[in-house]
Amino acid sequence: MSNLKRPWEDEVATQEATASVSDSSVKRPRPEATSDDAEVQTNEKVESSEPSAEPMVHLQKTATELSEDAPPSTLSSQLSSESGDAEALSQDAEAAENADQPMSRMKVDNLPNFCSRKDIQKFCKANDVIVHQLKKAPKWNYCFLGFKTQEQRKDALEKLRGKTIKDNVVQVSEVEAVERQGTARMQGKAQKDVVAESATDTRTADEQLADQVTPLWRKPYEEQLKNKRTVLRQALYKFKKEMFKYFPKEYIRNRFPAPTTTVVTKDMTPEERAIVQLAWFMPALKANDDIPCPLSDPLPSPVVNGYRNKCEFTFGWNLKREKVVGFLLGLYKEGIVNVLEPTNTLNVSPAAVKIAATLQTFLRASDLDLYDRINKKGFWRMALVRTHRTNESMIVVQYSPSDVSVDKIQAAKDALKSHFQRAMADGEIAVTTLLVQGWDGVFNGMTDKSPLEILYGSGYVHETLLGINFRISPSAFFQVNTEATEVLYSTVKDWCALDEVERERKEAADEDSGKTKCEEAQTKMEETVPAETNGSVAASTDPANISSEAPVTPHPKDLSPPGTVLLDLCCGTGTIGLTMTSQVKKVVGVDIIKDAIEDAEYNAKLNNATNVFYYADKVENAIRTIFAEHVGSRDDVVAVLDPPRNGVHADVIKAVRACEGVRRVVYVSCDAEQACGNFVDLCRPTSNKYRGLPFKPIRAQPVDLFPHTKHCELILEFRR
Numbered sequence: 001m002s003n004l005k006r007p008w009e010d011e012v013a014t015q016e017a018t019a020s021v022s023d024s025s026v027k028r029p030r031p032e033a034t035s036d037d038a039e040v041q042t043n044e045k046v047e048s049s050e051p052s053a054e055p056m057v058h059l060q061k062t063a064t065e066l067s068e069d070a071p072p073s074t075l076s077s078q079l080s081s082e083s084g085d086a087e088a089l090s091q092d093a094e095a096a097e098n099a100d101q102p103m104s105r106m107k108v109d110n111l112p113n114f115c116s117r118k119d120i121q122k123f124c125k126a127n128d129v130i131v132h133q134l135k136k137a138p139k140w141n142y143c144f145l146g147f148k149t150q151e152q153r154k155d156a157l158e159k160l161r162g163k164t165i166k167d168n169v170v171q172v173s174e175v176e177a178v179e180r181q182g183t184a185r186m187q188g189k190a191q192k193d194v195v196a197e198s199a200t201d202t203r204t205a206d207e208q209l210a211d212q213v214t215p216l217w218r219k220p221y222e223e224q225l226k227n228k229r230t231v232l233r234q235a236l237y238k239f240k241k242e243m244f245k246y247f248p249k250e251y252i253r254n255r256f257p258a259p260t261t262t263v264v265t266k267d268m269t270p271e272e273r274a275i276v277q278l279a280w281f282m283p284a285l286k287a288n289d290d291i292p293c294p295l296s297d298p299l300p301s302p303v304v305n306g307y308r309n310k311c312e313f314t315f316g317w318n319l320k321r322e323k324v325v326g327f328l329l330g331l332y333k334e335g336i337v338n339v340l341e342p343t344n345t346l347n348v349s350p351a352a353v354k355i356a357a358t359l360q361t362f363l364r365a366s367d368l369d370l371y372d373r374i375n376k377k378g379f380w381r382m383a384l385v386r387t388h389r390t391n392e393s394m395i396v397v398q399y400s401p402s403d404v405s406v407d408k409i410q411a412a413k414d415a416l417k418s419h420f421q422r423a424m425a426d427g428e429i430a431v432t433t434l435l436v437q438g439w440d441g442v443f444n445g446m447t448d449k450s451p452l453e454i455l456y457g458s459g460y461v462h463e464t465l466l467g468i469n470f471r472i473s474p475s476a477f478f479q480v481n482t483e484a485t486e487v488l489y490s491t492v493k494d495w496c497a498l499d500e501v502e503r504e505r506k507e508a509a510d511e512d513s514g515k516t517k518c519e520e521a522q523t524k525m526e527e528t529v530p531a532e533t534n535g536s537v538a539a540s541t542d543p544a545n546i547s548s549e550a551p552v553t554p555h556p557k558d559l560s561p562p563g564t565v566l567l568d569l570c571c572g573t574g575t576i577g578l579t580m581t582s583q584v585k586k587v588v589g590v591d592i593i594k595d596a597i598e599d600a601e602y603n604a605k606l607n608n609a610t611n612v613f614y615y616a617d618k619v620e621n622a623i624r625t626i627f628a629e630h631v632g633s634r635d636d637v638v639a640v641l642d643p644p645r646n647g648v649h650a651d652v653i654k655a656v657r658a659c660e661g662v663r664r665v666v667y668v669s670c671d672a673e674q675a676c677g678n679f680v681d682l683c684r685p686t687s688n689k690y691r692g693l694p695f696k697p698i699r700a701q702p703v704d705l706f707p708h709t710k711h712c713e714l715i716l717e718f719r720r
């Protein structure tokens, strides 16, 4: 078994509660930066391919994420500088000057989506409320208001209670500044510095956790889907806005007159070319309610609760100082530790809940303590759990080997193994493989920097999707909602329309009596492409060679009969491509995770697929080799792009555009807003950097893989 490698795929959603909570009788500090958007993620998580919907805890954070649980004064200045809001900045500057003075604060909840600081300032002004400090992160659906005195706050509470902002009735509550007691483990630390805020929060601890992990849980599922569509529409609206910058200003001023030609010629200026190539844009906006393509209603997840097949559990203590396997509700950096069992977490599967309980029993009996992130002492750190419909489950338990003798570590591993084997024999759980990982680093979570050791089983689990069998290694990406993934993949498969592509290809060949489309292209290429690069992807698409009819990229090496090549870019364990092997000449997959590619190769064999080829590399590095080695001159190419949330490197888009055989791109995005840059690059007019004909978006279909959270997959089809 090779090392765990998560940094790219890492669908392990992570999150950290940002306030401590006791049981409901104890006054709780308010959860300042919660919501799934405020889920604190690791640096690795930034590359994540899956939305942060999973209730897990890590300490390493990105700057932004850190800012979300930074002390109020710091945070507010950070946020206001980001927003560039001058008024807010001056308020914050004033607040910073008065930083030593205690601020009377209130929380305003239930703000509408896309509610800016300016909107809140206007709202306060309209209600005659003078705010001394405003704290609001772009994604929060709440904000904090600071007042100089308690009287001012009381007055504001009365004035704002029940008022609406963009049709949302806001909820207001006091936030009290208290000297935080901390836990026993914080005693001896600089407690005087640990001053935090406590909300008059009447929610139970379970409710707080639910708000953190599954923030839409209070809404009926239908309403959740509507919300998701609205958010995705907003992302497509952003796509539209970004496209405007490719139109000449003069042309916009003249209100987009229809171009006089549909053909791009060599003597056109870049501006003239842009107008012709983007002729689809304005009619598309008109037809689709101001977004570049039709957006359908989200396809719902067939399973709404307990759908996650993968969870990372934190080991910690509850407020009774009992060891718990679950999710952290608390601000670790302030020394507040309260881990709650996952029993009531809606998206965790019953099988994972059982496994967590079994592990908890073991940890409570173990003479080795849990790892304490503050003092960096202790042994047992966290666990990754995968549970599948095949009744196979995997656990990877992480421990900290420092300060513990080799013998003791071995005894601990043996005890863990016996515990699970006993539980298996008793029929309590079905953990088919158990692994451990020793790790002493700061990062809290599974890491690729330390090897895994199998205690029993194969070190893999299996799953079946659309009738195809998959082996999954601990570190490989595998969509977390198996049932909804089948909906996603069958839609992707339909949209690849491989039969249609094949038919078009044959028709084109038949029509071309004697001379194939490709031979024509070859002639054209010879005229335009320098000899030393003849056939290479970049050279084949010299801007001078732009025509409204894209020639197929010829490749001298590939003499195999023409057909359709499916590129599975960011293929993980090969899932998407392997569902389509029977319909295409070949599937070529690439993924950065070596283990995932090993799984993909194994999976191809498992399913008797012989027409698949895999590359373990960054797609941006491998793409040119893939075209050179696998795309024949007469092939049609369909590219499926299923990258991590922030999309693919621009080089990938450049290469896809430059290969003229690619007529169709099916893009699967788990964060359409972040992937917007890729959408734009696919569609922008041809330039020296972005060669080849631009694509245009044809349709967009959301598929909900993450009920109760704000995340949603979006499939976008592009054609040219």
Ligand SMILES: C[S@@+](CC[C@H](N)C(=O)[O-])C[C@H]1O[C@@H](n2cnc3c(N)ncnc32)[C@H](O)[C@@H]1O
Pocket (backbone or CB within 6 Å): 008, 009, 010, 049, 050, 477, 478, 479, 569, 570, 571, 572, 573, 574, 575, 576, 590, 591, 592, 593, 596, 617, 618, 619, 620, 642, 643, 644
């Ligand atoms: C959203 S997952 C999709 C995986 C697969 N298509 C599936 O549905 O199971 C994104 C995949 O992109 C891979 N990845 C991330 N960055 C990459 C890169 N630069 N080049 C190639 N693969 C990358 C990750 O390892 C992960 O497997």
